Amino acid sequence: MKNKNHSSKYQSLLILLVIGFTFVGGSLFAQDISLTREKLNVIAKGILKDATFQFTDQKTGIKYTSTSQAPPDADLKIDSPYNDWRYWNGVLNIAMMNLANAMSDSSYKEFVHKNIAFTFDNYLFFKTRNQPEGKWNLPFGQFITMEELDDCGAMGGSVIEVFKNDKQERYEDYINKAADHILNKQVRLKDGTLVRSFPPKFTLWADDLYMSISFLSRMGELTGKKKYFDDAVKQVINFHKYLFNKNTGVMYHCWYSDVKKPGVAYWGRANGWAMLAQVDLLDKIPKNHPNRKLLIELLHQQIIGISRYQSSVGLWHQLIDKVDSYLETSCSAMFTYAIARAVNKGYIEPRYASIAKHGWIGIMTKILPDGKVEGVCAGTGTSDDLVHYYKRPTPLNDIHGIGAVILAGIELLKIPK
Numbered sequence: 161m162k163n164k165n166h167s168s169k170y171q172s173l174l175i176l177l178v179i180g181f182t183f184v185g186g187s188l189f190a191q192d193i194s195l196t197r198e199k200l201n202v203i204a205k206g207i208l209k210d211a212t213f214q215f216t217d218q219k220t221g222i223k224y225t226s227t228s229q230a231p232p233d234a235d236l237k238i239d240s241p242y243n244d245w246r247y248w249n250g251v252l253n254i255a256m257m258n259l260a261n262a263m264s265d266s267s268y269k270e271f272v273h274k275n276i277a278f279t280f281d282n283y284l285f286f287k288t289r290n291q292p293e294g295k296w297n298l299p300f301g302q303f304i305t306m307e308e309l310d311d312c313g314a315m316g317g318s319v320i321e322v323f324k325n326d327k328q329e330r331y332e333d334y335i336n337k338a339a340d341h342i343l344n345k346q347v348r349l350k351d352g353t354l355v356r357s358f359p360p361k362f363t364l365w366a367d368d369l370y371m372s373i374s375f376l377s378r379m380g381e382l383t384g385k386k387k388y389f390d391d392a393v394k395q396v397i398n399f400h401k402y403l404f405n406k407n408t409g410v411m412y413h414c415w416y417s418d419v420k421k422p423g424v425a426y427w428g429r430a431n432g433w434a435m436l437a438q439v440d441l442l443d444k445i446p447k448n449h450p451n452r453k454l455l456i457e458l459l460h461q462q463i464i465g466i467s468r469y470q471s472s473v474g475l476w477h478q479l480i481d482k483v484d485s486y487l488e489t490s491c492s493a494m495f496t497y498a499i500a501r502a503v504n505k506g507y508i509e510p511r512y513a514s515i516a517k518h519g520w521i522g523i524m525t526k527i528l529p530d531g532k533v534e535g536v537c538a539g540t541g542t543s544d545d546l547v548h549y550y551k552r553p554t555p556l557n558d559i560h561g562i563g564a565v566i567l568a569g570i571e572l573l574k575i576p577k
Contacts, residue, residue, distance in 0.1 A: 195524070196520070196524070200259060200566060201263065202527070203527065204259055204268055205531065206530060207242055207531075208268075210240055211240045211242040211275070212239045212243070213225060213243055213275075215236040215238060215282075215299075216239055217235055217236055218236075218237055219234070219235050223239070226282065227284075227286075230285070236285065236286075236299065242275070243275060245279050245301070245302050245303040246302060247302070248559045248560045248563065249275070249314075250315035250316070250318045251314050251374075251564065251567075252559060252562055252566075253276070253318035254314075254317060254567075255564070257269055257272050258566070258567065259566055272318065272322060276331070280331070283299075283304060286301070287304050302315070303315070306337070306338070307357070308357065308371075309354060309371035310371055312337075312338040312341055313338075313342070313372050313375045314374045316374075317378045319338075320378040339379050343391065349362065349417060352391075352394055353394075353402065354395060355368075360418055360542075361418065362417040364415040364417065365430070366403050366412070366413055366414065366431065366433060366434045367413075367429075367434075373437040373440055374437065376388045376389070376391055377440045377443070377444040380444060380445070381444040389441075389444075389445050389449060392441050393451045396455060396458060397451075399411075404461070406461075408465065409465015409468060410431050411430060412424075412430075413427040413430040414542040424543075424545065425543070426479060428476055428478050428480050428488050429488070429560070431466060431491065432490065432493075432564065434462070435462060438455065438462070439497075439501045441455060442505065456508075459507060463499055467499075469481060470518065471483075471487060471522070473522045474518035474520070474521045474523070475487040475488070476488065478552070479549050479550065485550055488537050489533060489534065489565065490565075491537075493523055493561060493564035493565040493568040495519060496519030497564060499519070500513065500520075500574070501571050504576075516575065517575070520569065527565070532556055533556075533557055533565055535554050536561030536562075537553075537560065537561075538553045
């Protein structure tokens with residue numbers, strides 16, 4: 161109870177501080193910029209401190225910096241979740257690369273390069289291992305399996321970002337393998353829409369717009385090949401067709417192909433993934449692409465829809481349309497980033513900047529003095545009842561939201577005064 165009260169008092173003080181700094185004529189005071197930079201740096205420095213790049217043998221407790229140092233029968237686990245190969249690590253890697261540029265701090269870029277190399281240097285130790293629930297939950301399990309978009313989309317996007325500066329052949333081989341999986345092997349509906357193979361079979365998840373486009377947009381930019389952009393555009397159009405509700409202005413979490421009906425929930429982070437994906441694509445697609453205008457219009461519709469549900473403190477709810485669900489940090493960060501980015505890149509009018517500014521005020525109250533982030537929903541599958549979403553836990557500093565918080569803060573710094 162003492163820690164909870166301390167956190168509550170801290171958040172109240174921060175709200176008063178930020179409101180005290182607040183906006184004059186739509187501009188940020190210098191104090192706001194300074195506070196934002198401070199928050200971003202404290203998060204990132206905490207990541208650098210906690211990312212140990214080590215393994216621990218669960219049988220002996222001995223630590224290793226490389227699997228080559230461990231005996232063949234060692235039961236190794238990665239010490240830090242920052243160093244694993246999960247889609248949320250991909251988002252974090254991309255955010256840290258952007259932060260390195262925003263803060264002129266090469267240590268953030270070095271972290272990402274080291275993080276990617278850590279997997280490539282060590283995954284073979286686990287490739288031949290088996291466990292009852294399959295390889296997916298092994299260290300670097302998603303790297304090894306590459307069965308779904310979660311396994312290679314966001315992380316593959318971050319490999320492309322590293323490959324731009326470090327053109328190792330093993331990175332190029334992985335990038336080409338991920339491209340082949342997404343274009344030719346990932347299951348799809350008859351109209352080409354990307355879906356998931358596991359039960360309910362062939363379910364369309366809003367999350368997967370980001371899990372695919374975070375890679376496809378970067379692959380199009382890297383290679384200059386139109387097929388990657390065209391597939392990404394197809395996904396945006398089709399995901400809106402299946403998931404976007406024009407009456408509410410937001411997306412359902414999923415669409416079930418077996419019954420040809422949407423799920424029950426307007427889940428916050430699913431909508432956040434979709435908005436991040438659309439901004440990513442607009443950032444990279446050629447300006448003369450025939451569908452660019454339509455992409456901007458679809459993003460505009462979702463931004464207007466999302467904006468209707470922003471709370472008085474700037475954050476959005478776990479279930480977007482349910483004010484009795486908790487205020488959730490990761491979706492709030494994704495919406496804030498997407499809106500701020502759309503303003504800064506000219507995809508939408510500057511008048512929408514105030515929505516992102518209020519969003520960032522709310523997000524800052526969730527960043528503790530040590531850089532840990534509160535209020536991020538844990539990983540969440542689709543469900544046929546809303547109670548599932550209401551009751552999802554929010555572990556302290558859940559990595560699902562950290563990359564998005566960093567991206568949002570960086571983009572807020574760029575909003576014109």
